[in-house]
Amino acid sequence: MSRHRLREFACALAVVVAAASAGATDIPLDQRRSGTADLGRDTKAMQNDDTSNPATLWVLDGEALWNQKAGAAHRACSDCHGDAAASMKGVAARYPAFSAVQKTPIDLEQRINLCRGEQQKATPFAFESRELLALTAFVGRQSRGLPIAPPSDENLKAAVEQGRKLFTQRMGQIDMSCAQCHDDNWGKHLASSPVPQGHPTGYPIYRLEWQNLGSLQRRLRNCMIGMRAEPFAYGAPEAVALEAYLMWRARGMTVETPGVRP
Amino acid sequence: MARPLVNVPAKVKRGQVFEIKTLIAHIMETGFRYTTTGQRIPRDIITFFSCTYNGEEIFSADFYPAVSANPFLTFYTTATETGTLEFKWIGDNGFSETANATVTVE
Numbered sequence: 001m002s003r004h005r006l007r008e009f010a011c012a013l014a015v016v017v018a019a020a021s022a023g024a025t026d027i028p029l030d031q032r033r034s035g036t037a038d039l040g041r042d043t044k045a046m047q048n049d050d051t052s053n054p055a056t057l058w059v060l061d062g063e064a065l066w067n068q069k070a071g072a073a074h075r076a077c078s079d080c081h082g083d084a085a086a087s088m089k090g091v092a093a094r095y096p097a098f099s100a101v102q103k104t105p106i107d108l109e110q111r112i113n114l115c116r117g118e119q120q121k122a123t124p125f126a127f128e129s130r131e132l133l134a135l136t137a138f139v140g141r142q143s144r145g146l147p148i149a150p151p152s153d154e155n156l157k158a159a160v161e162q163g164r165k166l167f168t169q170r171m172g173q174i175d176m177s178c179a180q181c182h183d184d185n186w187g188k189h190l191a192s193s194p195v196p197q198g199h200p201t202g203y204p205i206y207r208l209e210w211q212n213l214g215s216l217q218r219r220l221r222n223c224m225i226g227m228r229a230e231p232f233a234y235g236a237p238e239a240v241a242l243e244a245y246l247m248w249r250a251r252g253m254t255v256e257t258p259g260v261r262p
Numbered sequence: 263m264a265r266p267l268v269n270v271p272a273k274v275k276r277g278q279v280f281e282i283k284t285l286i287a288h289i290m291e292t293g294f295r296y297t298t299t300g301q302r303i304p305r306d307i308i309t310f311f312s313c314t315y316n317g318e319e320i321f322s323a324d325f326y327p328a329v330s331a332n333p334f335l336t337f338y339t340t341a342t343e344t345g346t347l348e349f350k351w352i353g354d355n356g357f358s359e360t361a362n363a364t365v366t367v368e
Contacts, residue, residue, distance in 0.1 A: 046334075051269035054332045057287040060265065211290075211331035 027183060027197060029252070035196040036256060043208070047260035055137055055206040055258030058130070058213045062138025065131060071122025077135075080119060088142040090149070093255050096244040098155035105159040105240050109136055109215060127234035133213045137204050140257035148201070148255060150248045159237075163245025166238060172229030178242075193262075199250035200243070202259020209262065216243055268349055270363040274341040282313065282321075283336045286351055286359060292327035308333060308353035316345035325353075341367045 036044060046052050066077045066084055081087040095108040106114065112135050113124035125132035150156070168179045181190070182198035189195065203216040210218075217239050221231035232239040269283040286308070293305025305327065312322040321337045349361040 051267055051283055052285060052334055052336075054285060054334065056267060057265065057285065057332060060267075208330075 025183065026249070027186070032199065032250070032253060033197060034199055034201045034253060034256060035261060036202070036259065038194045038196050039260070040262070043260055043262055047202075047256070053206065053258065053260055055204070055213055055260065058134045058137040058204070058206075059141050059258060061130070062134035062136070062141075065135050066138055071116065071120035073119060073121040075120050077115070077120075084138065084142050088139045090143050090146050092136075092140040092143040092257060093146050093149050094151050096156070096159070096240050096247065097151050098153045098159075104237065105156055105244055107217075107240050107243050108139065109217075110235060110240070112136060112139065128215060128218060133204050133215065136215065137213060137258045140204065140255070143255045144257055146255050147252045148247055148250050150244070150251055156244060159241040159244040160248045161245075162238070162241040163243070163248075166242050167245055167249075172224065172227035174227045174229075176227055178223065198246070199253055200246045201250060201253055202256040202261070204257070205259040205261050207261050213258070216246070266349065266351065266359055266361040268347075268361050268363050270347055270365055272364075273366045273368055276341055276367050278341045279338050280341060280365075281336060281338055282347065282363075283334070284311075284313075284349055284361075285332065285334045287332055288351075288353065288357070290325075290327070290329055290331045290333065294327065306354045306357075308351050308357065310350075310352045311335065312350050313337070314348045314350075315339060316343060341365065343367055 036047065039047065046054075050056050063084075069076045069079075078084070092108055095111060096105045097111070098104070099106045099111070099114065101118075102114070109127065109132055112132065116122050117124050125135075150160075166178075168177050168183075170177045170180075178198065181195050186195050186197040200216050203219070204213050205219070206213050207219075217232075217234055220239060220242055221234075224231040232242070266284060266286040268285075271280050274280045288308050289306060290308065291303055291306040293303070293307075295303045297303060307327055307329070308325045310322070310324055311333075313320055320339045323335065325333065344367045345365065347363045347365060349363075351357070351359045
């Protein structure tokens with residue numbers, strides 16, 4: 001190779017590298033698609049029929065918990081909030097939200113536990129416990145079909161911005177960011193699995209691989225472990241910030257809770 | 263909080279083949295897994311399912327450790343008479359769960 005050709009080759013390589021690392025542009029709003037679009041026929045049928053969607057088992061448990069008196073206050077969720085079909089409609093579509101009491105953004109699980117501690121005077125549920133997932137699924141179910149509507153609260157802006165930074169920041173031994181898969185390479189395949197855009201439209205989801213219901217935070221931890229990064233602890237501000245960014249990124253998309261994913 | 267979910271059409275025409283769907287919450291622990299300290303997690307699975315239609319068994323199944331958690335079963339039968347479908351799940355550690363559904367044959 002002549003010196004001239006060598007320099008041309010080096011320049012071309014530099015352009016390719018720059019293009020690969022620049023990336024990370026937001027997906028145009030009209031090109032966004034829910035993970036449901038990538039489901040196989042059987043899994044989609046399972047999700048869309050309540051009597052075959054395994055998450056229904058949690059939704060029904062959540063309904064029972066909603067009406068069950070708990071804690072020192074001996075009060076049920078329904079004693080304050082009444083019929084969830086009316087009072088909880090749209091709630092899951094606007095979390096994480098800024099809590100004036102906690103002075104920090106909190107997600108739906110934390111909101112439920114906050115109510116449980118303050119109003120019911122009961123011990124908060126552990127993250128990923130059957131009870132917390134059941135109540136979250138039940139509350140989430142009331143927003144099915146509604147558009148995701150993150151609050152336009154000034155106090156939440158910092159969390160959304162922090163979430164965006166985390167989303168585009170390389171992490172772990174594999175040194176990849178969320179955006180490299182879910183913004184730049186969605187629709188392609190990672191081994192045999194389609195790479196989704198990663199919109200949190202159906203959480204908590206029944207994941208067939210887990211044979212269980214799981215929260216968005218569990219799913220995020222899953223991805224981080226895949227990147228050989230140390231996952232954020234459940235309820236960590238970073239995890240909530242990432243959730244807040246993902247909800248902002250999915251604004252206007254339809255809530256499908258509870259979703260089924262492979 | 264295990265509870266079964268069954269889905270049977272409320273009304274069917276005589277002679278019509280209809281679908282029955284059942285779903286039940288169960289961990290289906292295989293008995294092949296170990297804890298991080300090397301303790302074997304004992305097997306805890308559903309071992310048997312049956313469905314009767316007006317007292318006559320129309321479907322039954324033996325379950326083994328390879329069956330997933332929260333087993334979902336779907337099967338078909340022919341509508342003969344108006345009556346009751348009774349579902350029964352039996353498993354390890356004395357697990358037993360039942361459910362009923364009525365079907366009206368026109």
